[in-house]
Amino acid sequence: MTKPYVYMTRKMPASIVEKLEAECDVGMWEKEEEPVPEEVLEKELQTADALFCTISDPVNKENINQAENLKIIATMAVGFNNIDVEAAAARNIQIAHTPGVLSETTADLTFALLMAAARRIPEGIEVIKNNEWGAWAPFFLTGQDIHQARLGIIGMGRIGEAVAKRGTGFDMDIVYHNRSRKPETEKEIGARYVELDELLETSDFVCVMTPYTNETHHMMNREAFQKMKNTAIFINSSRGGTVDEEALFEALKNGDIRGAGLDVFENEPISADHRLLSLPNVTALPHIGSASENTRWKMAEMTANHILQGLRGEKPDHLVSL
Numbered sequence: 001m002t003k004p005y006v007y008m009t010r011k012m013p014a015s016i017v018e019k020l021e022a023e024c025d026v027g028m029w030e031k032e033e034e035p036v037p038e039e040v041l042e043k044e045l046q047t048a049d050a051l052f053c054t055i056s057d058p059v060n061k062e063n064i065n066q067a068e069n070l071k072i073i074a075t076m077a078v079g080f081n082n083i084d085v086e087a088a089a090a091r092n093i094q095i096a097h098t099p100g101v102l103s104e105t106t107a108d109l110t111f112a113l114l115m116a117a118a119r120r121i122p123e124g125i126e127v128i129k130n131n132e133w134g135a136w137a138p139f140f141l142t143g144q145d146i147h148q149a150r151l152g153i154i155g156m157g158r159i160g161e162a163v164a165k166r167g168t169g170f171d172m173d174i175v176y177h178n179r180s181r182k183p184e185t186e187k188e189i190g191a192r193y194v195e196l197d198e199l200l201e202t203s204d205f206v207c208v209m210t211p212y213t214n215e216t217h218h219m220m221n222r223e224a225f226q227k228m229k230n231t232a233i234f235i236n237s238s239r240g241g242t243v244d245e246e247a248l249f250e251a252l253k254n255g256d257i258r259g260a261g262l263d264v265f266e267n268e269p270i271s272a273d274h275r276l277l278s279l280p281n282v283t284a285l286p287h288i289g290s291a292s293e294n295t296r297w298k299m300a301e302m303t304a305n306h307i308l309q310g311l312r313g314e315k316p317d318h319l320v321s322l
């Protein structure tokens with residue numbers, strides 16, 4: 001009997017590949033840090049029974065419709081905005097993702113970003129490296145207090161909640177905005193639900209943790225930044241598309257807000273000459289929210305399991321729900 005064919009869009013550790021090879025034929029893009037070219041992905045999808053992909057692989061309607069044998073797409077991520085889920089559903093192709101397993105790690109990084117932006121850590125490092133550290137000065141590199149400040153979370157889901165819990169350790173006042181209220185979370189961590197305008201107008205830190213959808217596209221636009229306090233700091237670990245980057249640049253440059261900590265950008269990798277990176281009050285990271293060794297292993301293993309479950313005809317543990 002011929003084995004099903006799995007295509008992996010990125011080089012994965014041998015044990016992950018071997019796990020799949022026990023039941024499948026495996027094809028793989030052999031580079032770890034370079035995404036598979038679109039034409040290669042398109043060709044592989046014409047014969048694949050399963051796809052193991054990452055956030056940087058656009059899986060669009062055209063290649064889904066040409067994927068005659070495809071039964072399951074398993075992405076090594078919780079966010080799945082790179083996949084046309086409607087086109088997959090129309091062809092009964094399952095989509096699996098990795099919720100939960102990366103929430104704490106992503107929250108750690110998000111809080112680190114918040115702290116780095118508030119206390120101007122990247123600027124401090126530059127001062128030392130450039131030999132610019134002079135005498136102690138009363139108002140040198142003064143930043144923003146984190147303790148007892150108000151943390152506003154837009155998107156109080158798995159990761160948002162984990163960020164909020166970290167905030168409670170700093171005695172922060174937590175407010176949040178979702179499309180629906182979460183009474184259990186309110187009780188457990190003492191967070192208060194507010195309308196979006198109130199969150200923007202009163203928070204010292206505004207942190208976006210929603211998925212990227214048509215609804216959240218450029219949710220942080222010029223109007224939203226203008227509502228924020230001019231002492232406030234904006235944090236984004238969701239997806240770059242939730243923010244209008246031109247509006248963010250203007251807000252930072254004009255002093256409408258104090259600073260920003262960004263792990264994600266509209267176009268990744270962001271170009272080194274992007275205007276946002278020229279601003280001293282931007283703390284930027286290369287989309288490493290879930291990048292702890294432990295968590296990335298768990299995500300890879302979970303993704304391989306989802307493929308095997310789907311190909312065996314079992315229900316994968318974490319299907320994307322439409």
Ligand SMILES: NC(=O)C1=CN([C@@H]2O[C@H](COP(=O)(O)OP(=O)(O)OC[C@H]3O[C@@H](n4cnc5c(N)ncnc54)[C@H](OP(=O)(O)O)[C@@H]3O)[C@@H](O)[C@H]2O)C=CC1
Nearest residue numbers: 079155156157158159178179180210211215237238289290
């Ligand atoms: N930087 C990184 O490396 C990482 C980034 N991510 C990003 O984080 C996102 C969130 O992940 P996770 O917490 O697991 O997801 P969840 O689905 O658990 O949480 C998302 C939350 O956003 C809320 N939400 C959705 N749409 C809107 C909207 N239009 N307005 C306000 N709130 C909204 C949801 O509540 P409700 O439905 O009630 O509105 C929900 O509470 C991922 O989709 C991914 O894009 C994830 C991992 C790592």
Ligand SMILES: O=C(O)C(=O)CO
Nearest residue numbers: 055076077078079290
């Ligand atoms: O899981 C995701 O959605 C990421 O962005 C990377 O972990």
